[in-house]
Amino acid sequence: MTTIGIHGLAQSGKSTLFTLLTQGHGGNVQREGPLTLTTAVVPFPDPRLDALHRLVGCKNKVPATMTLVDVAAAPGSRGGGLGPLRNALARMDALVLVVRVFPGEHVPHPLGEVDPQRDLDHLEGELMLADMEVLENRLERLHEERQKAARPRELIEREQAVVTRLLEALRQEKPLRTLPLNEEEARLVAGYGLLSRKPLLVVVNLGEDQEAPALRVPEGARRVDAALALERELLDMPDDEAANFREAYGLPPTPARQRILAALRATLDVITFYTYNERECRAWLLPRGATAIDAAGRIHTDMARGFIRAEVWPIEAFLKAQGDTAALRRQGLWRVEGRDYQVQDGDILYIRFSR
Ligand SMILES: Nc1nc2c(ncn2[C@@H]2O[C@H](COP(=O)(O)OP(=O)(O)O)[C@@H](O)[C@H]2O)c(=O)[nH]1
Ligand SMILES: [Mg+2]
The missing domain is CATH 1.10.150.300 (Obg-related GTPase Ych/YyaF, coiled-coil domain)
Structure with a gap:
């Protein structure tokens, strides 16, 4: 439902970022004129969902996902502007711009010298x-x-x-x-x-041992700095080995994958709500400000059509009370809400509806 396009100059690290976020699972490749679109569905890491799953013991755990698209244009296909690339990017809900800082004689830069500020201004322009x-x-x-x-x-x-x-x-x-x-x-x-x-995240791709440069990031955009190639190497390493490696290389303790997914979630300005039954514990994304009827429609159109009311309780309190809904009721944390209720991040929802 949420589609994110990775955009940037050739050789900036788009495919490296795609591999990092999909953990090397690859994607579905489609050609569209001079474009090559590589698509994969990526789950958002969600510790609250993990805890809910452990507590309730539902059979399946279904995290919220986004669709990630690596948008690559054949060299020379853009004719000075964005060309066909525009239509592909226009379909996205948010954009990630990858900007190259890493040096390298082996990897040519399409505009000559490595100059992240110029690239960033160029791309936003x-x-x-x-x-x-x-x-x-x-x-x-x-x-x-x-x-x-x-x-x-x-x-x-x-x-x-x-x-x-x-x-x-x-x-x-x-x-x-x-x-x-x-x-x-x-x-x-x-x-x-x-x-x-479109909501924008700038991923600044550093080389080994490179400090984050001072950059003017486009207004209203977020920024994450990461050594993408190095972080990708760590994907296949056992956790403790990767942690040692991070320290030795002076990488931030939180893996770039996690930092970038968190920044993406923030960029999208969405909230997460949860549902569960014996069959599945599930996380759903909604635009901030969306209501109970929107949440119902997200789950199933029938649910929105026959909406009666929503029972709502916050997941943090639910986890803390070890799933004791009676305790939540006593604390006034278990509530009945109507269709116009603004869903809050971390709400568990149970929708009553007539079929
Ligand atoms: N040295 C170095 N090379 C990188 C880094 N990130 C990407 N590369 C290399 O640069 C080349 C282009 O990267 P790629 O992800 O394919 O760029 P794309 O054209 O934007 O998809 C590849 O050979 C990568 O291995 C980096 O941080 N440091
Ligand atoms: Mg590529």
């Missing part, structure tokens, strides 16, 4: 330019619609107003993710696939 093109086309189309009175004039005007505002921001070199939109505006532009509006 391309996203913004692609958005500008989309918005300018849209503005023209709206103008025609207005002349032909294809739709109610008021609707067209409202869309024109948002598009103009977005264009104005881009002209001031502001990526669209920094621009707050109200619900209606967000809905109007949702179908445009605007690239600089």
